[in-house]
Amino acid sequence: MESKSNSFLLQHAARRAAQDRFFFSNSLVEFRNVRGMAEDQLAEFLGCRPIVLLKLALCRRPDPESPNFRSDMERIASVFKIRPERLVQLIREVDTMKALTKISQAKQRVPEGLLAAARDVDEDDSGHGDIVNPSENEKEPE
Amino acid sequence: MRDTEREEYVRQLHSRLLQQDPVAPSEFAETFLNELVRRLRAKASSGYDETLLLDAASDALLDYVKHPSKFDPSKSAILTYLTMAAYGDLLNMIAKEQRRQRREVPLQVVEETLSDGNNTIELENRVLGGITGTERDELLRRVAETFPDERDRKLLNLMMDGERKTVEYSNILGIQTLALDEQRKIVKRHKDRITKRLQRLGGKINGK
Numbered sequence: 001m002e003s004k005s006n007s008f009l010l011q012h013a014a015r016r017a018a019q020d021r022f023f024f025s026n027s028l029v030e031f032r033n034v035r036g037m038a039e040d041q042l043a044e045f046l047g048c049r050p051i052v053l054l055k056l057a058l059c060r061r062p063d064p065e066s067p068n069f070r071s072d073m074e075r076i077a078s079v080f081k082i083r084p085e086r087l088v089q090l091i092r093e094v095d096t097m098k099a100l101t102k103i104s105q106a107k108q109r110v111p112e113g114l115l116a117a118a119r120d121v122d123e124d125d126s127g128h129g130d131i132v133n134p135s136e137n138e139k140e141p142e
Numbered sequence: 143m144r145d146t147e148r149e150e151y152v153r154q155l156h157s158r159l160l161q162q163d164p165v166a167p168s169e170f171a172e173t174f175l176n177e178l179v180r181r182l183r184a185k186a187s188s189g190y191d192e193t194l195l196l197d198a199a200s201d202a203l204l205d206y207v208k209h210p211s212k213f214d215p216s217k218s219a220i221l222t223y224l225t226m227a228a229y230g231d232l233l234n235m236i237a238k239e240q241r242r243q244r245r246e247v248p249l250q251v252v253e254e255t256l257s258d259g260n261n262t263i264e265l266e267n268r269v270l271g272g273i274t275g276t277e278r279d280e281l282l283r284r285v286a287e288t289f290p291d292e293r294d295r296k297l298l299n300l301m302m303d304g305e306r307k308t309v310e311y312s313n314i315l316g317i318q319t320l321a322l323d324e325q326r327k328i329v330k331r332h333k334d335r336i337t338k339r340l341q342r343l344g345g346k347i348n349g350k
Contacts, residue, residue: 005176006172006175006176006288007320008317008324008328009175009176009196009199009200010172011317012172012196012197012200013171013175013200013203013204016200016201016204017200017204019145020204020208023167023204029161039316040319047192051319055172056168058167058168058171058172058207059164059165059167059168060162060163060164060167060207062164068162073164075164075165076165079165081240
């Protein structure tokens with residue numbers, strides 16, 4: 001039987017692993033954030049006990065682009081007795097959210113870049129450039 | 143497990159990691175993390191921040207399961223290799239922490255505010271009420287810097303509120319499903335860690 005202190009150590013390692021997309025932990029955390037789920041709710045979603053989440057967290061995250069994706073997912077599901085369709089759903093949902101976030105960030109970067117360029121011109125020209133920061137005009141005299 | 147069985151098991155696990163078995167990293171951590179932490183504690187002796195020690199052990203193990211080809215089984219035993227790697231990580235973390243501390247301005251705000259010699263940080267009116275807005279912002283910024291993890295800040299808030307119930311801390315740590323005794327131990331460990339960080343920041347919490 002697994003000792004409780006080992007659970008604590010695994011929990012610590014799982015938290016560190018959450019920072020790295022190589023590990024399943026990263027997707028579990030992302031999924032919980034997206035869905036606003038507590039740990040036990042995630043366990044319920046996957047049809048497993050919360051302790052299994054720790055073990056799952058430290059697995060290598062199968063790559064959806066890899067030809068082994070299906071067999072990798074099936075292996076994980078069978079070892080931890082997790083519903084495979086839920087595991088796939090989790091990965092897909094996290095990846096979709098990531099892709100959407102990237103698109104949204106890319107869209108935001110364009111006007112930010114323009115604003116930065118405007119500020120640069122303003123600073124370089126010591127306030128005499130063609131592009132003037134509108135807030136400058138609103139300053140109260142000191 | 144006998145030594146020969148264990149060696150064989152390590153060889154198999156190593157080979158499964160090389161073959162990118164998705165379950166092998168988890169199995170490896172479950173089998174060896176405890177032993178790695180024990181060895182690292184022995185090597186590092188006492189006086190090391192427990193969290194840094196666990197971070198170092200975890201990082202070394204995670205790095206190995208991610209890049210198993212870095213390890214050559216013909217040269218050393220896996221736990222020897224991991225203990226050395228973790229010890230190196232630990233020393234780097236400590237050096238980084240020391241560099242960070244050297245860069246910091248002494249916490250004069252707190253020292254000056256407390257004239258009773260307790261050198262106590264309490265983010266209560268006693269401290270925050272007697273300082274200027276700028277000083278208060280600086281103090282809160284320093285606290286946020288010392289506790290970058292949101293979970294730690296939540297634990298700190300509970301400690302500041304004088305909360306004594308283990309369950310409140312367990313909820314934040316996500317360990318409420320463990321036995322109460324185990325929860326108490328884990329909560330105590332975290333409180334001690336936070337208290338140590340506070341002490342390094344320049345004071346003590348609630349006179350502890």
